[in-house]
Amino acid sequence: MTISQILFIVMSLVVLGGGVMVVAARNLFHAALFLILSFFGVTGLYLLLDASFFAAAQFLVYIGAISILVIFAVMLTRGAMAAQPANSQWPAALVVSAILFAIIAVIVGPIAVTIGERQFGDVSWPSVVEGQPVPAVPDDILVRLGQSFVDFNQYAALFLLAAVLILVAMVGAIWVARDRTPREVIEERAELAEESQDMAPPQHQLPVKNAEAVEAPTAGH
Amino acid sequence: MLNGIPLYWFLLVSAALFCIGLYGVLARKNAVAILMGVELMLNAVNINLLAFWRYMAPGSTAGLAFAAFIFVVAAAEAAIGLALMISVYRNMRSVDPDKLDTMKL
Amino acid sequence: MRTDFAFIGVMLVTAFLLMGVAVFAASLLRPKKPSPAKLETYECGMETVGDAWVQFRVQYYIFALIFVLFDVGGVLLFPFAVAFNVVPIYAVLVVILFLGTLMMALLYAWRKGALQWD
Amino acid sequence: MxxxxxxxxxxxxxxxxxxxxxxxxxxxxxxxxxxxxxxxxxxxxxxxxxxxxxxxxxxxxxxxxxxxxxxxxxxxxxxxxxxxxxxxxMFTKEDTTPASADRWVYNAAPLIIATFALLTFSVLPFAPGVVGANINIGVFFVIAVGSASTVAILMAGWGSNNKYSLLGAFRTVAQLVGYEVPMLLNVIPVIVLSGSMSLVDIVQRQTLADGNPGIPFIVYLPLSALAFFIAGVAETGRSPFDLLEAESEIVAGFHVEYSGMKFALFMLGEYVNTLAVSIVFVILFLGGYAGPILPSYIWLLIKTALVFFVFMWLRGTLPRVRVDQLMALNWKVMVPLSVVNIIAVLILAKVFVTSPGLQSANGGILVAPEAQALILFVANIVILLSGLSIMARRARVLRLAEEAQIESRRAANRATASNFIGGAPAK
Structure with missing residues (x-):
């Protein structure tokens, strides 16, 4: 066993153990912490893959940022912490996941399986010849990545699309999450009511919360 | 750093992580936990991308560029998804997807 | 490069163990006389009321999400910054476009009052 | 020898x-x-x-x-x-754990904060050839590892199961996490100028070929240096950005329940982070360990002490900022200014190049390094001053609007009062 193999196994156990606890933990905050543990293990796997920039980015983006977001969301929806972690379909979900894993494992794994006429598994990946070392990563890989980000023949479109995605996510998330003033709530509901009246004969007024607490728009509708 | 680690080790770990995430998405009773499952699945995808990059084409930047893009997608997904959950919670006092069947505000 | 990352790993383990040893040594040295009053949650001397279940404002989340999105945007700029000397001049325009889009996102948040803490 | x-x-x-x-x-x-x-x-x-x-x-x-x-x-x-x-x-003080605490989370938080604070030092160069790990992503690594403390703070807040802790942790994270963005953004001009993320390379870029100190990046990028410094002060949660331990508001913030050695670890984390930010600032903007006559590690010590002295000076003199000021300073001033600054540096560094090789490859105007430094310096100062003037005008408009509002309210009050006096029914 080489040191790399030992490290890989340790990291994988961290990743998978963390992942299992994420889906099994009763307490959502603990689930979020195990999620962070799992992310940390993935950082280690990236280092084994010589993708140091991505390891640091994983640390910064997932552990430093996304997990904060998840923990905040857990706190903001705290009253809803379920007593039961899983819904009624969990046995079926378990079976589906296990079958999917078995299929992928057969396809990518080292064991050849023959089903009917066709043989699956034991793929000899094209450039990874048995017994030969994997080619080294060029030293200037980050420079190449930076070049490809701004090269229109490569990923410049993707790069700009990422910015657009960030813009859209910002707009959408702020629109959805922000606190509305009572007046805005009333206006939105009135619009909704109008729309539903257009579609169907009116049955009843939509309930308006806190209507008496503010000045409702009296005229205009 | 890859002494004696074959490619399929990484692929198996990634597949296992993906399936764990899938189980979380299918079976959890809390929408925030479901989003955690999605994050696990995105991580599995990234492991796959980087593993294939490292073993098959370490000189090319395709795998890296898409892995970087996945980071952005994951962040955007988390931001919007969790914002939706918070909004739903504010209106319904619950984030159990089984109870969110009214399609009304 | 590899030994460098190995050193970081060793440093991580060493620092963690050192801090753990400090806490452990302190636990051997210090007195330990717990009493129910001592173990109560601190609330400025008052009787503790309820759990720490406070309803948080959604503003915390909005600031966190703006931060997350800018964070990933910033990360994408790093490979470009390293490659700056070898990219052609029009690449700067691409990055300006990228930054401009990010600024539009910031401007939207600003106009919606999401940057206002009150 | x-x-x-x-x-x-x-x-x-x-x-x-x-x-x-x-x-x-x-x-x-x-x-x-x-x-x-x-x-x-x-x-x-x-x-x-x-x-x-x-x-x-x-x-x-x-x-x-x-x-x-x-x-x-x-x-x-x-x-x-x-x-x-x-x-x-600290070693001999009794260390109580609240009965309702989440034990594992509560005990792990100080360990994590101290460990990751120490981890930063593994990539910092202290003298030529004296660096734990010379990795090609040095600056990025430092910023990434620095972000681990937010998770530990949330763990401490939750683990204590205390309202003050949890609120303090939330406030801290929501307010201070934003300063990571200007930190990230202001490192980018430095990387652009030095062409590498490795801290060793960045120091070398500020050193002349004969080992004497060259022009430090603070001359090229005064605005970036200022913004990085402010962000660093905020990231380490020190005065005047020490809202996380605003004793008057939320007792001691997220570590109110901690005592003894665990409390010491939180203090260690804070000070070690401050030291790390000081050294990183020295490396990025003040030329690192480069200096004449004295040995290089002494120069690093002197420069770091200087930066840390400014930290202490701020703590000794400035009052604590308000929460809304803190957020506004970050998102409405530092981030937009940083982005404008990045754009300016990108354009200018592409147009005014210092080496003939770059000129033949990408075009541009060949200038001496001193001239490039001067151009960037002027651009930075212009951006800073115009940003400040816009801010000042905006603040003035807001103030005038507020005064007008107060005045109109006062007038309305006067009107109602006179109505009341004139038309009040007699009892």
């Missing part, structure tokens, strides 16, 4: 001697490498921890002098033994 060379390379020579000794005992191999690395890490951690003790003493002394006090003066000469007395106290 001359005496001066020996003194200059003292750390490296001692380190090499120890490494040779270990190899001599164990024989060359992976185990010897591991032992050497472990020894190095142990020495580094201990040195940083000792510096932490010195920093607490220096800070108390300096802040006291600034505020016309004496500071610690009982334990030893000039109170020099005060940190040791503190250490003894």
């Amino acid at each position: 001359s005496v001066i060379d020996t003194i200059n390379n003292l750390i490296k020579i001692v380190g090499d001697a120890v490494a040779d000794l270990v190899v001599g005992i164990l024989g060359a191999g992976q185990i010897a490498d591991l032992v050497i690395m472990g020894l190095g890490a142990l020495v580094l951690c201990t040195a940083v921890a000792l510096t932490f003790m010195g920093m607490t003493w220096a800070e108390r002394k300096v802040v006291a002098r600034i505020q016309n006090r004496v500071g610690p003066n009982q334990a030893g000469p000039f109170g020099l033994l005060q940190p040791i007395a503190d250490g003894i106290k």
Whole structure:
């Protein structure tokens, strides 16, 4: 066993153990912490893959940022912490996941399986010849990545699309999450009511919360 | 750093992580936990991308560029998804997807 | 490069163990006389009321999400910054476009009052 | 080798001697490498921890002098033994864990915060050739590892199961996490100029070929340096951005339940982070360990002490900022200014190049490094001043609007009052 193999196994156990606890933990905050543990293990796997920039980015983006977001969301929806972690379909979900894993494992794994006429598994990946070392990563890989980000023949479109995605996510998330003033709530509901009246004969007024607490728009509708 | 680690080790770990995430998405009773499952699945995808990059084409930047893009997608997904959950919670006092069947505000 | 990352790993383990040893040594040295009053949650001397279940404002989340999105945007700029000397001049325009889009996102948040803490 | 060379390379020579000794005992191999690395890490951690003790003493002394006090003066000469007395106290103080705490989370939080604070030092260069790990993503690594503390703060807040802790942790994270963005953004111009993320390369870029210090990046990028410094102060949660321990509002913030050694670890994390930010600032903007005559590690020490003195100075003089000011400063001032600054630096650095090779490859105008520095300096200052003037005008408009509002309300009050007097029905 080489040191790399030992490290890989340790990291994988961290990743998978963390992942299992994420889906099994009763307490959502603990689930979020195990999620962070799992992310940390993935950082280690990236280092084994010589993708140091991505390891640091994983640390910064997932552990430093996304997990904060998840923990905040857990706190903001705290009253809803379920007593039961899983819904009624969990046995079926378990079976589906296990079958999917078995299929992928057969396809990518080292064991050849023959089903009917066709043989699956034991793929000899094209450039990874048995017994030969994997080619080294060029030293200037980050420079190449930076070049490809701004090269229109490569990923410049993707790069700009990422910015657009960030813009859209910002707009959408702020629109959805922000606190509305009572007046805005009333206006939105009135619009909704109008729309539903257009579609169907009116049955009843939509309930308006806190209507008496503010000045409702009296005229205009 | 890859002494004696074959490619399929990484692929198996990634597949296992993906399936764990899938189980979380299918079976959890809390929408925030479901989003955690999605994050696990995105991580599995990234492991796959980087593993294939490292073993098959370490000189090319395709795998890296898409892995970087996945980071952005994951962040955007988390931001919007969790914002939706918070909004739903504010209106319904619950984030159990089984109870969110009214399609009304 | 590899030994460098190995050193970081060793440093991580060493620092963690050192801090753990400090806490452990302190636990051997210090007195330990717990009493129910001592173990109560601190609330400025008052009787503790309820759990720490406070309803948080959604503003915390909005600031966190703006931060997350800018964070990933910033990360994408790093490979470009390293490659700056070898990219052609029009690449700067691409990055300006990228930054401009990010600024539009910031401007939207600003106009919606999401940057206002009150 | 001359005496001066020996003194200059003292750390490296001692380190090499120890490494040779270990190899001599164990024989060359992976185990010897591991032992050497472990020894190095142990020495580094201990040195940083000792510096932490010195920093607490220096800070108390300096802040006291600034505020016309004496500071610690009982334990030893000039109170020099005060940190040791503190250490003894921390070790022997009873350490209570609240009964309702989430034990694992509660106990892990200080360990995580201290560990990741120490981890930063593994990539910082202290002298030529004296660096734990010279990785190609140095700056990025420092910022990434620095972001781990937010998770630990949330863990501490949750684990204590205390309203103050949780609220304090939330406020801290929501407010201070944003300052990571200007930190990230203001590192980018430095990387653009030096063409590398490795901290060693960045120092080398600010050193002339003969080893003398060249033009430090603070001359090229004064605005970036200023923004990075402010962001660094905020990231470490120090005054005037110390809202996380605003005693008057949320007791002691997220670590209110901690005592004894665990509390000491939080303090260690804070001071070690401050030290790390100071050293990173020196490396990025002040030319790192480069300097004439004196040995390089002494130069690093001097420059770091200077930066840390400014930290202490701020703590001694400035009042704490308000929450909304903190957020506005970050998102409405620093982030937009940083982005404008990045754009300006990108354009100018592409148009005015310093090496003929770059000119033949990408075009542009060939200038001397001094001229490039001057151009960037002027651009930075112009952006800073125009940003400040826009802010000042905006603040004035807001103030006038507020005054007009108050005035109109007052007029309305007067009107109702006179109505009341005139038309009030008699009892």
